[in-house]
Amino acid sequence: MTLPDDFITQAKATMGDELWTLLAQGLCSEAPVSIRLNPWKCREGMWTAVDATDCVAWCSSGYYLNSRPNFTFDPMLHAGMYYVQEASSMFLDLVLRQYVTGGAVRMLDMCAAPGGKSTVARAALPAGSLLVSNEPMRTRAQILAENIQKFGHPDVIVTNNYPQEISRSGLMFDIILTDVPCSGEGMFRKDPVAINEWSPQNVEKCRRLQREIVAEAWQCLRPGGLLVYSTCTFNTKEDEDNVSYICKELGAEVLPVDIDGDWKITGSLLNGFDKPVYRFLPGLTRGEGLFMAVLRKTDDGATEQGRPKTKKQKNGRERGKKQSTAKPDKGWLTSPDDYEITENGDTFTAIPKAWKDVYDLASRLLKVLSAGVELGEIKGKDIVPAHALALSTAFNAQAFPSVSLNYAQAISYLRKEAVTLPPDTPRGYVVMTYQNVPLGFMKNIGNRANNLYPAEWKIKSTHIPEGKNNVIIKN
Structure with missing residues (x-):
């Protein structure tokens, strides 16, 4: 592996010779392979990873495998029974289980594709919670929607919007994950393209973009709410510097996470920065590069909101389309009384009644790709059941x-x-x-x-x- 000279110089200056040597050796070693079981489909103790060596220490549903199988040819992957995810990213599970211990909450994953951290979050959140999983880039948003539908939990809305559109919508959240676009230093071992695209100029460009995204997310976060800031990069400009910005400019306190010293998670690398942050370094921790900080919004004042833009919801009635007399069978769901059936054009969707008001607002002001349980689509006089229905944990297979x-x-x-x-x-x-x-x-x-x-x-x-x-x- 040939790393950029500027990166090596920067990393050595930040880490020191000893830590840099460990990282350099780690980047040249084989990446560990890990998966995470879907707890909503793999009930505890009922399924086993065939080639597992041991569990991921910070996520009980995560497992390391001895080798990389041909995942494409495992039907269980396509059924959403597990997710292929590098172990460091599963740290979000520990964060949420430590700090989200009460009743149902609303969470936003601002930059969610391909969906790994969103599925971690949905598994860790209390029952009845709602996750809005958003991806600004259209092609990546389609991949996100696919992975969320395979995961199968009905309490998720997938959207395809820029952060500014989310902040102007008026939607508010108790928890926001900003897994922001970054220079990708933590992906060097897995992705040669990340090495080729790295430059000091790109680091600075990412640092500015990250602050813009967080500033928009902050508008959607309730006072006292949690912001989880993460990158897959090592440098302090995109990591500690931005955490300092969030604290000083937006009003936040940094919260500690209970970790074990045996996990060899590294803290701050910035002189004079003594707040608890968590950095995963290949060669030291068993996973890819990751940085994460947990912040609480301390401003108890009213959050200034932009004026929401209004637009008509695109459903069949508003387009002048005659409503079909064909209706899906509510018996397709295991608890049909918990849902309200909506018709959008030719498509029927079951929306949990508990957050139907949020869905109504999101569908008017944002681009919603999927929500709740898609039931089926009208074709002629028939209703073709949706593929997402078969993968949903709310599906009544006996129907x-x-x-x-x-x-x-x-x-x-x-x-x-x-x-x-x-x-x-x-x-x-x-x-x-x-x-x-x-x-x-x-x-x-x-x-x-x-x-x-x-x-x-x-x-x-x-x-x-x-x-x-x-x-x-x-x-």
């Missing part, structure tokens, strides 16, 4: 006939290929399962069956893997 697939059939299904159903399969919509876990729908029309797996999600490789490639198994 449809099911067909159990073996491994080869499951891979064919995930490639959106033709799958032959048993001759006694009822006509209509059928749930495809693998090891009793829903993968999605097919429509049996008698002489053949239509594979309804989303084309944009399908496995594109024509490679036929050896073995079953199961990363987790049921106990």
